[in-house]
Amino acid sequence: MSNTPDTDNAVRAYVDSHRAAFLAELSEWLRIPSVSADPARADDVRRSAQWLRDHLAATGFPVAEIWDTPGAPAVFAEWPSGDPDALTVLVYGHHDVQPADREDGWRTDPFEPVIEDGRLYARGAADDKGQVLFHTLGIRAHLSATGRGAPAVNLKLLIEGEEESGSPHFPELIRAHADRLACDTVIVSDTGMWSEDTPTVCTGMRGLVDCQIDLHGPGQDIHSGSFGGAVPNPATEAARLAAALHDADRKVAIPGFYDGVVELTDRERALFAELPFDEADWLRTAHSRATLGEAGYSTLERIWARPTAEVNGIGGGYQGPGGKTIVPSAAQLKLSFRLVAGQDVEKVQAAVRDWVAAQLPAGIRHEITYWGATRPCLTPLDHPALQSVVRAMGRAFGQEIRFTREGGSGPAADLQDVLGAPVLFLGISVPSDGWHAPNEKVELGLLMKGAETAAHLWDDLAENGRE
Amino acid sequence: MSNTPDTDNAVRAYVDSHRAAFLAELSEWLRIPSVSADPARADDVRRSAQWLRDHLAATGFPVAEIWDTPGAPAVFAEWPSGDPDALTVLVYGHHDVQPADREDGWRTDPFEPVIEDGRLYARGAADDKGQVLFHTLGIRAHLSATGRGAPAVNLKLLIEGEEESGSPHFPELIRAHADRLACDTVIVSDTGMWSEDTPTVCTGMRGLVDCQIDLHGPGQDIHSGSFGGAVPNPATEAARLAAALHDADRKVAIPGFYDGVVELTDRERALFAELPFDEADWLRTAHSRATLGEAGYSTLERIWARPTAEVNGIGGGYQGPGGKTIVPSAAQLKLSFRLVAGQDVEKVQAAVRDWVAAQLPAGIRHEITYWGATRPCLTPLDHPALQSVVRAMGRAFGQEIRFTREGGSGPAADLQDVLGAPVLFLGISVPSDGWHAPNEKVELGLLMKGAETAAHLWDDLAENGRE
Incomplete structure (x- = not known):
């Protein structure tokens, strides 16, 4: 040999x-x-x-x-x-x-x-x-x-x-x-x-499921003094959707999202824990100042073995210099979901679709576009x-x-x-x-x-x- | 004469x-x-x-x-x-x-x-x-x-x-x-x-108080697969702030916001109610498909006599075509608040400032810029x-x-x-x-x-x- x-x-x-x-x-x-x-x-x-x-x-x-x-x-x-x-x-x-x-x-x-x-x-x-x-x-x-x-x-x-x-x-x-x-x-x-x-x-x-959610409110930007507080605001609704992705424990709050998830075994958790993880070093690599994630899991478990929901982009209304007192006509959310073994791409897409529709108030139209999906x-x-x-x-x-x-x-x-x-x-x-x-x-x-x-x-x- | x-x-x-x-x-x-x-x-x-x-x-x-x-x-x-x-x-x-x-x-x-x-x-x-x-x-x-x-x-x-x-x-x-x-x-x-x-x-x-809130997370955009779910995401936090502006009854949820508000009298409510208000017409003027606002008040009361919080703009992360699987480094929120008689501009600004600081997790830096203020x-x-x-x-x-x-x-x-x-x-x-x-x-x-x-x-x- x-x-x-x-x-x-x-x-x-x-x-x-x-x-x-x-x-x-x-x-x-x-x-x-x-x-x-x-x-x-x-x-x-x-x-x-x-x-x-x-x-x-x-x-x-x-x-x-x-x-x-x-x-x-x-x-x-x-x-x-x-x-x-x-x-x-x-x-x-x-x-x-x-x-x-x-x-x-x-x-x-x-x-x-x-x-x-x-x-x-x-x-x-x-x-x-x-x-x-x-x-x-x-x-x-x-x-x-x-x-x-x-x-x-x-x-x-x-x-x-x-x-x-x-x-x-x-x-x-x-x-x-x-x-x-x-x-x-x-x-x-x-x-x-x-x-x-x-x-x-x-x-x-x-795995990965990612999508764009477009929200439509007023047919054009309208005056926040004349109409604000009395009609749905798509930027507010985009924010409420993004905020509702996670509960107070930073678990993903979409019903059915965790269905089938293969949980970590004790041996895997022990092997992860043996790695020379230095939080300060890791934070430097992440260009971040603090960790934050699903309660009950270590940082390594969160990024390797737990499914997540992330806001990749959000936009709506006036984003130029200074202020503009409008209710914007539209807003957009780009979301991605990381999946782990046991989760099904199509079921997650359907769960997201149902959840979005259930969250939005009357007067806000929406479309979801999925960019493709990758299995865990x-x-x-x-x-x-x-x-x-x-x-x-x-x-x-x-x-x-x-x-x-x-x-x-x-x-x-x-x-x-x-x-x-x-x-x-x-x-x-x-x-x-x-x-x-x-x-x-x-x-x-x-x-x-x-x-x-x-x-x-x-x-x-x-x-x-x-x- | x-x-x-x-x-x-x-x-x-x-x-x-x-x-x-x-x-x-x-x-x-x-x-x-x-x-x-x-x-x-x-x-x-x-x-x-x-x-x-x-x-x-x-x-x-x-x-x-x-x-x-x-x-x-x-x-x-x-x-x-x-x-x-x-x-x-x-x-x-x-x-x-x-x-x-x-x-x-x-x-x-x-x-x-x-x-x-x-x-x-x-x-x-x-x-x-x-x-x-x-x-x-x-x-x-x-x-x-x-x-x-x-x-x-x-x-x-x-x-x-x-x-x-x-x-x-x-x-x-x-x-x-x-x-x-x-x-x-x-x-x-x-x-x-x-x-x-x-x-x-x-x-x-x-009256009007309006501001911009800038949130800073990772020092640069980072990979959502490698880091997502384990560090705070400023786009998510901007969304959580915007979503937390209102409670389930669409009342403004900032502590102290309603302090001093001069409530409508019965006579004023009766005079408002006598006006030939046609919701369908009003919605056309608002370019909107539905009304939505503070529970317990009519549309006219909401826009004339109740204080409000509005998201004028929100932005963070990738907003171009297609998807980009990042945790963005920054996000921005433009908010305006309409005030009614009895509310104090400086007290509302301070209440917003305190509330924002209390909402954000460790690892998210923020600045608030007020654009000026107008009294009711x-x-x-x-x-x-x-x-x-x-x-x-x-x-x-x-x-x-x-x-x-x-x-x-x-x-x-x-x-x-x-x-x-x-x-x-x-x-x-x-x-x-x-x-x-x-x-x-x-x-x-x-x-x-x-x-x-x-x-x-x-x-x-x-x-x-x-x-």
Whole structure:
């Protein structure tokens, strides 16, 4: 078997010697502003897919294709092992990125990567282009260190282009291509780990339902002195809706919202509690001054294992300088709900819909628009393939690997459902990377450990990864 | 005495024959976009003051001056009666206007007056340039019809330039000039009446406190999956504040808010109830689909005689197209409170300040900015000068004059306090005029009745107006 110090050294040497070229390639990709939420960036998202397809072909994947969807294109690549009995692994990631404007607080152009103090700053550096691309360095290190002509597993990659827009066409895409995507194990590289010092494997992701609620009151803005206090005000009603999302214990107050929630086990709570959590550090990463959340749960439990409701945006009436004494004609609320295992996306959407309708007074019209939905997912701690990931990371990091969950959301559960394969997570991003925020970055040291882990993983999975 | 059919006919003939010239002058004034809330319009507000001063001098006022303030200038004019025992009357109005943009829903340029179907459309047509200017036509009709060389009362005009910005320097201005403003009676022409068919005299105005509350949470927008549900969200807190403004009965829930409120008497409630109120008509004027307000009060009582809290604007987080899964870093709330007689502006401001501080969780910083404040005011129904106004209107309209109050706010109470004179209201605007809204207009027929009323009023006050 190839789990030897020699192999480890060979992998590390390969990764180190190809680091500069790898970073140049990643930077080239990061310069393409593949913002899937912005219709004006559709061509950039396509350019990003083309860049990745060409890069995968150049890496050696015999198959590298663009898969069109009604929205943004995905990229599929395949590299058969040559061994008819080999395990098949599908790596999932995404090549689209969150919106980013220099004015949001970026110190440098979000689409002009800058390397500084061992970090690479750019939109998508950690979420998710960096974590997709370490796999191409990893597979080359795997082949070089083991002397193989093809990977130890049948390796497939599916890199979608709409993850930051809620993956609206992803379930359809994987259903349509289920045959070609067939696999024994899914590796999702779109998550983080605890910290640079405490490498961890993620065992689950929360799901996501998000929506916009538009409220309409008076047909136009009206004088607050002449009419205020006697007609419903849509800004007030938007506020009352947002306020009614949580009860006094900050539990979500929508009837039925918690139906089916898989509660934390005592063992999971104990494992979470063992992590070196420092509230002051965490608050710095969160750019926040205090914690606040569901009563009866720790901060880690709140962000990893509890469903939440969040106001992403609210707007209505006059927002310019000074005052304007009006009852506004309309208001808008953007809400997102994080879901945990056991919650059903459609049932949550229906519960929100019923709750909104029940809250609003006569005279306020409303519409709800759902932006798409992502199911929650959870991997058993004792799964053999999860143990392979833990060993591969252990070799790369030289440390004990602990367990976390991911508070964010990805289409992992869809892969699990459609392909019938367990979903594992291999991510090297850390909380300070600033996903979705200005000045997103990735730690270069961790990016290289990610490539090493990917280089070790295929041999271990080939030997031990079957259930 | 001059209360004769001959005088009435002479006044009407004068007003009719000068109508076209008057409308041309008013249109010239309305073309000056004197938006006091917009610092970029400061020169226009000054031009508006200059235009009015010149117009008053041309009308015959021996004194016509611009009075500077730290903000926008006011205009003062004086026309002594010549009779040493004559009553002194001060007319109050304002020459600044609300903001208006074509894009807000105006069918025509808000600063290019259009006359159509007996109406004049322009920002300020009714609020308040039209109602200021009918006095100049009125005084000329008064002199022409009575053959006088000077008005029957010592006539003073004070037309301020910051009413739509909450009159921040008005109390200071009138205190500084209290000697020159000294009077027996104040006539405020900045209110409305019931309808074209039901002329009314207003007996009180609500006061106004308005403010902006800025809430700060995370130092930047953060990922709702990584941090949401575990830190305070300023958009949620802004919504909770706005929602907590009212209890389930839509009473204002701020402790101390109702302290001192002068409750409606049975007689006032009966007079209100006699007015031909048609809820469907009123809702059309309010561009609204339903009434909603403080339990236990009628719509008229809610807008005229009850204090209210209104959300004029709310904003925070992502408001662009689609979704963005963030916890926003900041949110903002613009609130206004209408006050009734007995409420104290400073006490309400302090109550709001205390209440806001008590509502917010740890981790949310906030600032409150007050935009200025206007005190409420109420005139006794049996005041002799009020009876003069009722008679003068009765001659102009040929109908019984009923009583209303005004839900809006003006600096009437400051005049009452500083000058020690009772405040009366002479306004001819109707609810459909669209104050503060797109397509503001004034009914030309009512504008002429206003001029006639002003022409009759000075004789009646001279004879009967003393307490």
